Amino acid sequence: MTLIQKMTGWGLFLPILVFAFYGVVQEVQAGNFRYIRDQTYIEECGACHFAYPPQLLPPLTWTAIMAGLDEHFGENAELDAETSTQILQYLHIHGLGVAPASRMSKMMRNIPDEPPLRITEFPAFKDAHAVVAEQLELTALEAGFLSPCADCHRLANSGIFDKELLHPGYGPANWGGTKSE
Amino acid sequence: MRIFFFSFLWFSLPCYAADVLDDYLVVLAESAESLPFTATRGERIWYRQADGRSCTSCHMDSPKGKGRHQKTGKVIEAMAPSINSLRLTELKKMKKWLLRNCKWTFGRECTAQEKGDVLVWLRSQ
Numbered sequence: 001m002t003l004i005q006k007m008t009g010w011g012l013f014l015p016i017l018v019f020a021f022y023g024v025v026q027e028v029q030a031g032n033f034r035y036i037r038d039q040t041y042i043e044e045c046g047a048c049h050f051a052y053p054p055q056l057l058p059p060l061t062w063t064a065i066m067a068g069l070d071e072h073f074g075e076n077a078e079l080d081a082e083t084s085t086q087i088l089q090y091l092h093i094h095g096l097g098v099a100p101a102s103r104m105s106k107m108m109r110n111i112p113d114e115p116p117l118r119i120t121e122f123p124a125f126k127d128a129h130a131v132v133a134e135q136l137e138l139t140a141l142e143a144g145f146l147s148p149c150a151d152c153h154r155l156a157n158s159g160i161f162d163k164e165l166l167h168p169g170y171g172p173a174n175w176g177g178t179k180s181e
Numbered sequence: 182m183r184i185f186f187f188s189f190l191w192f193s194l195p196c197y198a199a200d201v202l203d204d205y206l207v208v209l210a211e212s213a214e215s216l217p218f219t220a221t222r223g224e225r226i227w228y229r230q231a232d233g234r235s236c237t238s239c240h241m242d243s244p245k246g247k248g249r250h251q252k253t254g255k256v257i258e259a260m261a262p263s264i265n266s267l268r269l270t271e272l273k274k275m276k277k278w279l280l281r282n283c284k285w286t287f288g289r290e291c292t293a294q295e296k297g298d299v300l301v302w303l304r305s306q
Binding site for chain 2: 047048049050073074075076077078144147148
């Protein structure tokens with residue numbers, strides 16, 4: 001191999017290495033957690049609505065939700081004890097504040113002692129979505145309006161809710177007037 | 182040779198699938214008030230209105246079309262096995278949803294007769 005060839009080789013290889021390293025650092029800083037899926041969870045808790053990733057709620061709230069499935073927001077979502085225990089375990093291991101810190105961690109801010117059952121009623125969630133009503137020219141958002149996360153958050157099914165990754169023109173116009181998932 | 186074996190397995194799948202429902206219907210028939218299950222009665226149950234609620238509140242008029250959950254708006258895949266071959270193939274799933282959905286729609290559990298009738302009708306779709 002001539003010196004020229006060697007130098008071109010390294011000249012190409014080193015920038016790639018540096019670039020890859022930069023990517024990893026960026027990824028870590030952005031704090032995108034890895035979304036660990038669970039097929040049972042998605043099937044059981046994704047039948048009536050979008051399967052909310054576990055890192056959206058603290059374990060305490062998940063426990064409360066799982067304990068009240070017979071009266072679940074006006075629906076009966078009861079599960080047999082075995083499935084229910086399995087799902088609760090999954091939710092606890094990956095719940096908010098348990099999983100490694102990420103962009104989602106700011107949802108932990110100002111949680112009252114008795115946390116609400118709805119993600120959409122957490123103070124930090126409400127703060128993040130204060131602009132939605134304004135942008136859609138609504139005076140108030142009815143309960144459940146913001147529940148179908150995937151209607152606005154393009155990568156919700158991968159557990160990513162960054163504000164840079166919304167559907168263009170999110171909102172009812174995007175859904176044809178009615179909510180979907 | 183192996184290809185024959187696998188294609189045999191593949192084509193025999195639907196037979197096993199049908200078995201699950203057949204077995205369940207036998208169980209239901211044992212506890213029903215012994216009228217044979219009919220699709221006509223099943224169809225009537227599907228469209229029966231109770232306080233403005235019916236099976237079609239979420240599954241929409243035709244079991245062959247997609248549904249939409251009345252409260253959350255989530256799309257529900259078609260119920261007819263002719264469109265969606267995964268339907269009515271899993272015992273646990275059928276039991277669970279018949280229990281929940283009858284309570285939601287009629288405010289009570291369905292009788293074994295009603296379950297059998299509605300399943301026979303859905304299967305014919």
